[in-house]
Amino acid sequence: MIIEFFSDLFNTIIDMFSNGGVITYIITLVGVYGLITSLQKILYLKRISKIDTTEIMKTVSTTMEKGGAIEALKEIKQYKNPVSKIISEALKIGYKNKTEVEEGMEQVFIVELSKMTNGLNVLKTIIELAPFLGLIGTVIGIWLTFKSLGVNPSTEAMAQGIYIALITTIAGLTVVLILLPLYTYIKELIDNEMDKIELANKMTNWNYAVAKIRVYENVDCAIDGLQEAAGIVSVKKISQNRANVKVSFKPSMLEKSINNIILEKCDSKSEIIMSKLKQ
Numbered sequence: 001m002i003i004e005f006f007s008d009l010f011n012t013i014i015d016m017f018s019n020g021g022v023i024t025y026i027i028t029l030v031g032v033y034g035l036i037t038s039l040q041k042i043l044y045l046k047r048i049s050k051i052d053t054t055e056i057m058k059t060v061s062t063t064m065e066k067g068g069a070i071e072a073l074k075e076i077k078q079y080k081n082p083v084s085k086i087i088s089e090a091l092k093i094g095y096k097n098k099t100e101v102e103e104g105m106e107q108v109f110i111v112e113l114s115k116m117t118n119g120l121n122v123l124k125t126i127i128e129l130a131p132f133l134g135l136i137g138t139v140i141g142i143w144l145t146f147k148s149l150g151v152n153p154s155t156e157a158m159a160q161g162i163y164i165a166l167i168t169t170i171a172g173l174t175v176v177l178i179l180l181p182l183y184t185y186i187k188e189l190i191d192n193e194m195d196k197i198e199l200a201n202k203m204t205n206w207n208y209a210v211a212k213i214r215v216y217e218n219v220d221c222a223i224d225g226l227q228e229a230a231g232i233v234s235v236k237k238i239s240q241n242r243a244n245v246k247v248s249f250k251p252s253m254l255e256k257s258i259n260n261i262i263l264e265k266c267d268s269k270s271e272i273i274m275s276k277l278k279q
Contacts, residue, residue, distance in 0.1 A: 092104065
């Protein structure tokens with residue numbers, strides 16, 4: 001019984017294709033393209049959403065305690081999703097100033113948003129266009145039917161003509177019934193990812209940071225220059241793990257990167273050995 005049902009259904013579909021005309025083929029091609037686009041988008045969004053923001057931040061916190069921001073940056077590169085890329089930019093504070101970090105995060109957001117929404121407008125257009133293509137096919141079919149009835153009036157011919165004319169409408173509505181739920185699901189996945197990105201922005205709003213720096217010459221000048229810079233809380237000389245200066249700073253107030261401050265004030269090169277960020 002089930003086999004007979006599917007056999008009849010298959011025969012009906014073949015009959016519709018053979019009688020539906022060019023517009024039916026156009027609707028089918030457009031629908032298949034929309035289906036492929038939808039499935040590709042869903043697979044991409046499911047792949048990038050496997051890792052949660054809190055899990056990435058947990059990795060950042062654990063690695064930060066062991067090796068600082070650079071080690072955390074290396075560790076989260078494995079995730080390769082929008083959230084990890086935005087957090088990666090946020091970890092560069094100190095190596096970059098707050099404006100550069102914010103611009104970097106914004107650029108990553110724009111690129112990743114483009115990837116997530118790419119093809120969505122085309123899919124929406126297909127959903128909106130398919131019923132109208134079906135309607136056009138139906139109108140043309142009915143017009144041809146009545147035209148032929150003017151020459152050879154027949155109830156049977158009229159019924160057959162209307163049946164053929166309605167095929168395009170059925171095809172158009174079928175495309176909508178398949179693609180609209182997929183489109184809604186894709187939008188939901190994108191919204192979920194946007195929520196994760198927003199959470200990542202909040203969780204990387206660092207309140208405090210400590211950096212250990214290697215200043216290659218004019219150490220005292222570098223200390224004086226750092227103490228005068230905006231966003232710097234405290235500076236002291238140390239001798240530990242290649243570093244000779246320890247700096248505490250407020251990331252949200254850092255107008256220049258640590259290295260640039262030293263370079264501008266003392267014309268001396270420096271290197272951040274380790275930087276730890278705290279929420």
